Amino acid sequence: MEGSAGDQASVEDWLHSIKIELGNLSPFSNWSIWSVPANLGENVMGMEMHKWHYLWYLLSRTENSEETLEACGKTVFGLDKLFELTMAKLLSTLNLRLPRCCCLMRDLVLLENQIPFIVVERLFKLIVKPVNDNSLFEFALNFFQPVLQMNTRNVCCFNREIRHLLDLLHYCCLSSTPKATCPRRVETSFIPCATTLHEAGIGFEKGEVTKNLFELKFEKGLLKMPTLRIHESTASLFQNLIAYEQCFHDRERLVTSYFLLMDRLVSTTGDVEMLVNKQIIENDFGSWEEVAGFLNSICKHLVVSQDFHFAGLCDQVNACYNSKLYKYKAELKRRYFTSPWTITSLIAGILLLSFAALQAVYSMLPYYHSFQPPK
Template sequence: MAGSPEFPGEAWLTSIKIEQSKKPLSNWSIWRVPNNLRNLDEDAYIPHLISIGPLHHGTKNVLAMESHKLHYMLALLDRTPDPVKAVDDCAKAIQRFDKHIRACYAEPISFTESDFAKMLFVDGCFIIELLIRYSMRNLGLQEDPVLTTWMVSTLRRDLALLENQIPFFVLEWLFKVIMMPSAIGRSLAALPELAFGFFKPVLFMKKEKFGVSKRTITHLLGLIHDSCLPPSRGRDPKGKRAWQFMHCATVLSKAGIEFEKDTSKDLFDLKFERGILKIPPLRIHDSTVSLYRNLIAYEQRFQGSAQYITSYFILMDHLIDTPKDVELLVQKRVLENDWGGWEEVSDLFNSICKQVVVQEFYYAGLCEEVNQHYNTEWYRYKADFRRDHCTNPWTIISLIAGSVLLVLTALQTVYSVLGYYQ
């Protein structure tokens, strides 16, 4: 039609390609928790004391820690031979890789290059000084108000939030530039070891467990995630096939399946042997609730992450259906409950994996073994017999007395028959 505007398809496509070419390739490792997970327990993903990185920077509830950040930053610089040169070198390194750092975040960062670099520098210096002071807490630093028990516990919680991260390579740059030229820096352990030592009290594992991952550390939460993974990460070939969950703990117990606390150092090393499900103990308290939720959120989006933790809590969700299941597992010392009542713990497990997708379930083979045992009639009859006749001493005594009486009666009958024929 004459005079009608031509659709500018070619011009639009060209401008979009030019705009896209300006952006670095995304390698997201830090993002906001999706609303479907956040709505289940919003508090588990929000910092209580300190903000790290851009996503919660400037929010009211964390402003009080800004002065402590600056104090720690200056204390870290005082450890260097030349603080001015250290700041200059760090600023140049951060600004040089500005695009690479921004590409780690799933959403655009509104800070200018200078403001963003300064924020990363202050936050990174605070984390490094905190890790150093914690590792040296027996050397006269007990009067530091940040190292009080409740603040350290809250800092562990906040530094393990998915939305409260900066890339780990930024921390390593700062550590290398600021600490390595100093005498104390050369005497310290590597940065990942310092970080693991700080988080170890909430991980409940031996120190030698650290270092199993050969992948690049994304950030502090990623370091925690990789240190939690089992040493041998062979994928269960049944994980991608159709599989069925096992029944809850009380139902399995009634069918004769026993539960036993395992002494394995690996939280995910569950075994089923001769009718006994062996589970390493899991401790539930305030810090771990937030930690586990953030680890699951991390696994949901990070493509390089194995879903062991998600698989583990999906399995535990099916083992724990009611408060009675919690009571049973606590009695068997599989669960160590320092958090709430049995009903609260049950609600936690029933909600922790809602809205969660697992692409490969790592306990499919274990579920199949348990279900085969559960569905075997002989084991069911054996369990029924134990439940009906071996539940208390009087029942056992009655059973023995009845058996003896039956044997004596049979013997008397045999002797009578033999006497008759003689």
């Protein structure tokens, strides 16, 4: 499915022409109207014509058109899912990235839109000619790379049964993250907010770019966290991953644990401002109030079992926070090293004290020598 410049312009114009109200939609609702069931009203029936247009476009380019049509008819969302996959392939071929395809990414990860992976795999094989049996894995990881925020090069899903696309993305999060050392209930792992920790002498630093989003480290009073990019697509992805973890007890709740930790770190807009300045949060979501509201509400009313992934990390942070040495160092730094003027004043004061001490020593030397007995 090779795309020309004209095809790209046509697709961009078509995507830009889709006008829908997004402000009041739930994170678990369809954002665009390409995967909405037809019984929602006549105002979305025009999109059904676009779906059939893409179906005929696909049938004209494949040799097994009857098999493609039969596969669509046997699934409830056959036409919708075929349309989504065709659009994903076209957008990927034309190198159309965010924000042009963010609506499609968002709808593909909705928990309510998931269908068995074997069905998606069959439809995918009808759209393209796979190079190998793992082509759908590779295509999905490449297509969702802008929102996954992790290195997927070493992810291997070939020896594990995948339920659906959302399960595949969740497995990517788990497979590239080290196992928790001592997971336990979140109530026993409370830590103060980011600004309080910073005032106590605990530093924050942006983690390595190549690292997994969930690979946090605490070393020598410094908490290293990879950048969390927050925009509409990533917000929806994380919300649906958390919902998926809540639905299945056999899945490790890594994403839930991460955002419970972020909920602890962010209490006010001041916390958001500090984390943005430290490049730990990249805000394309809205105001600092909206980011704080999102992080404080994403895990609201959740039932958390004994598997809080970052319990060991919180223990290290709390041990450092309760250390008097770090508090004294932080107070000294805040009082005397907050600006060049205070540093200059401190150095000048030290020099004056040194000169005064030397002057006192030299003034006492004659008296010391006068009391020495003659040889």
